[in-house]
Amino acid sequence: MTANKVLSLEGLSKRFGSVVANDDVSLDLHRGEILALLGENGAGKTTLMNMLFGHYLPDSGSVHVAGEGEGLRPLPLGHPQAALQAGIGMVHQHFTLAENLSAFDNIMLGSEPLSRLRRDRAAGRTKIEQIMTDSGLRAELEVPVGRMSVGERQRVEILKALYRDVTILVLDEPTAVLTPQEADTLFENIGAMAKEGLSVIFISHKLREVLAFSHRIAVLRHGMKVGEIASADADERTIARMMVGADTPEAERESLEPGAPVLRLENLSVVGRSRRDSLSDASLTVRRHEILGVAGVSGNGQGALAGVISGLMPPSAGTVVIDNDNVDGHDPLTLIRAGVGRIPEDRHRDGIVGSMSVAENMVIERLDDPEVQTRGFLKRDAVQSHAETLARDYDVRGPGVEANARLLSGGNIQKMILARVFERSPKLILANQPTRGLDMGAAAEVARRLLEARSRGAGIILISEDLDEILSLSDRIMVIHDGEMIEADTRDRETLGLMMAGEAA
């Protein structure tokens, strides 16, 4: 194996301020190998790959890449251009595509000299066609990327890397936005390319796909490499233990009889700014003691559904009934008063006011409460001690309740939001992607709190792209696709995946 080593990372370290993102990480990659880089959020996977690709300059360490002829040679660090020239391509988790340009222009960008007065479009097109045939990845070249689905954009991203004649392809969470079928197809294509000699590193935290498609697994924890294992010798339990450092207990789920309905949506339609955030004629019921899981690939109307329930978007038709009362005013305050607790999808943008303190954020939904203010003046001591109690109960860690909320980590922001929501004992909880981007420990805590609220008698609507999360928490499952909602009477991954892709409607 050592003979065909194509890449070697040695002792890479990177700090951001006081945070150590990577600490002395070394890693090898061989020709034709698919290496999975696994770890919790914040374990330093993306940072490591960004150093390899030249987006970040490491504080110490070196990278060697196979070049022409024998042996490895050092790669100049901190320059994407150098990485590209050395045959390293990276597909970023957040696509680096210009949406106003066609797929063709995005692929060609940077590969042609900027001083040239004419472009050789025909030659570029021939080469791309060849790559599409070889890789099995297809995309409409003349369509602006802004009009493409996420699956298509992903393919354009990969084609863009392949166009630069890469021998090493880095994929950062390539399946985060794909349906299970799209993900499987993607990995089949990657597997075929690896057989042709392409070396691949992919970042993931989905154990299933890591086990199914990689040859070798490297696990990062707290910025350090904690182990490497051949995929054939691994199982979900062992790698989960490597990632977290301990076994995580599955959340206990007591069996409960659903009670009276707390939320009924009847023939609800929402006209959003685009089809992606619209709903057409959706009906659903959530009862007490019940978690309704809404599965679907993002951008299929989840935003509109969450928008209506949280009072941010008015429906164009249909009714919203909460606890047998018709909701007339479609503004957030009406819905909060009606007993809706909201865990927003983008917790940084919609869940907190980053420039206000943790304590202030914790009372921000109850500023009319006499416990919090008198005649418009905040009771600072009450707010402070209230926040300290909540932070203790919900294990919100960070620089203290007086600090700005934006200084908290993602997991602690989410715990703070949970504290704010659950303190009010809401009848209905809207949990929109509640564990997205959280590490396993924090995600388990969110799941436990949701199940606790369910036992208490709340109805919960859980919107998630993570099918495993939906399957483990939900009493009933609905699938949302292209603004339409269908009740799923199966818990079979395959069937649900097809429904999410709109193929078994």
Add this chain to the structure above:
Amino acid sequence: MIDILQIMLSESFWAASLRIATPLIFGVLGALLCERAGVLNLGIEGIFVVGAMTGWMAVWLGAGLWGGVLVAAIAGAGFGLIHAILTVPLGLSQHVSGLGVTLFATSVSYFTYRTALPNVSSPPRIEPFGALDIPVLSDLPFLGPVLFQQTALTWLAILMVAIVWYVLNRTALGVAIKAVGDNPASVDAQGLSVYGLRIGAVVAGSALMALGGAFLTMSAFDAFFFGMVNGRGWICIALVIFASWRPGKALLGALLFGAFDALQVRLQTEVGAFLPSQVFLAAPFVLSIIALVIAARSADYPRALLTPWFKGQR
């Protein structure tokens, strides 16, 4: 109504429209180039003044007319570079920096003019660009007088529309400029320099803006006055939105504004007895606002406009 129709069918009306539109064509193209790369350049009003002053002064000091044009472009590019450095690598607020550049450029121009000519009461004149007479073509009915009363700078403006269009739509450089204005990360990930592209676009755009100013002192008039730019830069900022950041529509927008302005001058003389002249002076701006409101509803802003980009930031 007959009057308006008569006016609009006259050769002189269209010739005037094109003449009034010329500085705006330069300005809109310049602003468009900056904004396509993701940088709003509110320095435009001041850069117009700089172009007007330096172009005129170069000629007055003995340079040729085209030498003056070159000086204006370089001076404009210089002020563009200030704005570019403040907003691109340093990432300061594009609004604040742009307004600062406008105040600075305007004051420096007036200061230089006053210092160089402390004792003049009437502004010294230069021999401006004359009408470009092309044999045979200028004898064409209607078109001949409309087009061939124009000076070389008007032709340069129209040529610039074609050049900017070609660069943006047919060259790799144009693709990169449009990409950096939509998503700088796309450019960085492909190994190109975000800063280089943005600074280059702002500098080139600012040079074009300065040509708009130079037209005023070297073609429309033959001297430099205080306050002569008179909001033309701001009009260009609005026209870019009207043009949806497209060079062809930028030409159209500038001509439309030019026509409004030419029309109000003529209407003033026709019906000036009934209405105060200020109504007519305001008319092109009011009509522009209306046109803008209609066009801007569907405006497709460059996504990264106003958003600074920092390398290696989390």
